Amino acid sequence: MGTNLELKKISFEIKEGIAYVGFGYNNEKSMTVLDEDTLRDLDAVADELTAQKKGLEGAIFFTHKDRCFLAGADITLISGMKTEADGAQGAEAGQGIFNKIEDLPFPTVACIHGVCLGGGTEFGLSCKTILMSDDKSTVMGLPEVKLGLIPGFGGTYRMPKKIGLPSALDLILTGKTVNARKAKKLGLAFETYPKERIVEMAKKHLKGRSKKSSLKDSLTDFAQDNFFSRKIIFQKARESVLKKTKGFYQAPLKILDTMEAGMIKGRSSYLASEAQAFGELCVSEQSKNLQHIYWMTEKVKKYSGPKGNGEIPKLERGSCLGAGTMGGGIAWLMSNNDMAPIMKDLNTPALELGLKQASSNYSGALKRKRLSADDFERKMRSISCQTDFKGFQKVDLVIEAIIEDMNIKKSVFADTEKYLRPDALITSNTSSLSVEEMAKALERPERFAGLHFFNPVHMMPLVEIITHSKVAPETVEALYNWVLKVKKTPVVVKDGPGFLVNRILMPYLNEAGFLLEEGVSMKELDEACTNFGMPMGPCRLLDEVGIDVAVKVAKILHDGLGDRAKSSGLSTKMAEKGLLGRKSSKGFYDYDEAGKVTGANEEALSLFPSKKKSMSESEIQMRVVLPMINEAAIILEEGLVEGPGDVDLGLIFGIGFPPFRGGLLRYADGEGLDRILTAINRYSESVDFDRYQASPYLKNLVENKKKFYDI
16 A cells, blocks of 8 residues: 655555554654654544554554654744634644544554654554563653643543543653553553564564553452542542642642543543643743743853863763762762762771762662662772772762862862862862962962752752863863762853852842841741742751851851851851751751751740741742842853853752743833832842842842843
8 A cells, every 4th residue: 555645754654454653753863752843743643543554554653863752733833822712722733633643543653762752652552552672761750840831642541541530640640651661560561572572572562462451450450440539539630639739730639630630521522621721721921931931041061161172071980089978969860870989088087988978878779679689789889998098090080078168178189189180170068168269279270160959969950060261172072971870960160259059049048047147037028938939938948958067158158259248146056056958866856866857946936036026928039039130140240150040940940040030130020120129129138238238230130121131
């Protein structure tokens, strides 16, 4: 049988009564998405398959790409939707195509190899059988919720029918991905094969083999069909969502409403509700903010800074100077990326502490069975602990994580450099000290930079790459590529007090201290900030950072930035009394042996004013957030980062600034910079002239009626 199809992005051929449909055809990009051309091609293919149905044994869908089946819908299509009707119509169009695939009267097999997310997974669900390659790159999932969306091509309708309601809700509400092994266990994939054999094996699945029913399947079906069981399942899911998101995120709640209301509906009625929900969400401010974050994270996946003429160093073997909590975390990161790190410290107890931290980081993956016991042992054995510089001539990257003392750091750098190859890179994990000053201790400063990780290393995604006047572009590019390789998010920052994140964080923490001194209660302060969307209040955050550390950083910033960075005396008083936070079991809060909060610390409360001051939640929020916006404007004026996207990405991934707000400066743009400037000027008169001295950069934006993201 022949075909006259004219396709741009999909291949189509019929051999021996089997239709073979290949995604990613004639596509130079590594990832295949459901863009307009691909959707148009797929619609034409679906019509052709329907027309030739009597002469076909079945259809096999596969990919021409090495690591991608279908990465989902083209997000530019979603971003371009201006009205709810646009969104709903777009969803309905995709649903219509997938319905045609689902309604084909012969067996259809999706041979999934590589990334298969969002619309790709929804396509797989429309096929009668899903096979997955056992390659580590192969994953399936419905991550739309992370963009503030509901899966719009039938995913919420078909996933529960495929794997049961509880498992479907878990995938859809979290956006998590599953590998082939997990997908088979869930019943999402029928079988797994090596990528080289998957298409050949698909032929056997065209014989109409179906999965045998089991007691587990019967119980799952009963739970889905039983009204009271469904009610309990949705109630528990809603409770879990509210606990995790605190009700800030619209999409998971909309997903629950749509799925619960649609459980008794037929396909057409259900999908109409899904499309309507997609339309409402895709044009919401929250989804636009989350899409904004997506574009920012996509942008940083490729180095775009200055290029040098030399060779880019390959960073394959690593070393960490200094053990302890941070050093152990960095050693874990290196060992987890097969760098066989050397962890050096002055004594055995410090090294043992570092090893304990690395082991602790691995234990979570071990418990969740994402890491085998053999791999755990292998990775831990790859960390060499020593008190000398033996083997450092083989090291490509050194990360220093010792005490925050400039003289000690410079001495260590000068000593370490003697044992390294000329092409090796040295970096400092300093959180606030001048990288420019440190570079003076080195004979090869062009091979040196700051590499600031956030604690805990295994959880915090951000890494600040701090440059200085003599650093080579090749050094910066090599570090940038390495940060991406170890699955962290890099932000390049010029040297300056506190760099990016800590410089903007300190006004937030400082102002919190002043509010407490004014008589605002600790409970109201922390609640106002968590109700704004911060992961924890400033008092709780100070306990995590370490109050003594915060005092030291605050002094460095005050010395470097002047009186706008002056801090309250409250933290100093607490540090003097040994109230250092969670590490001393006493700070603003008391902590048990496991490090969990047991209540407010009465000793700390006794340092606060006895006379309480009443202040509205919105007023508290303005007092702590406005200084952050103002400091960010000063940072942009000084050119410490490339643009507002770096600021927003840094704060989201560095301190957990609420993603649903799109970032600090996108939030400021949305609130109106004229209103923000007016409020800052008002506080300059009524609260403190120095701390609320409006940035000329911010004034200029308002004067020219521009926003941060207009520049």
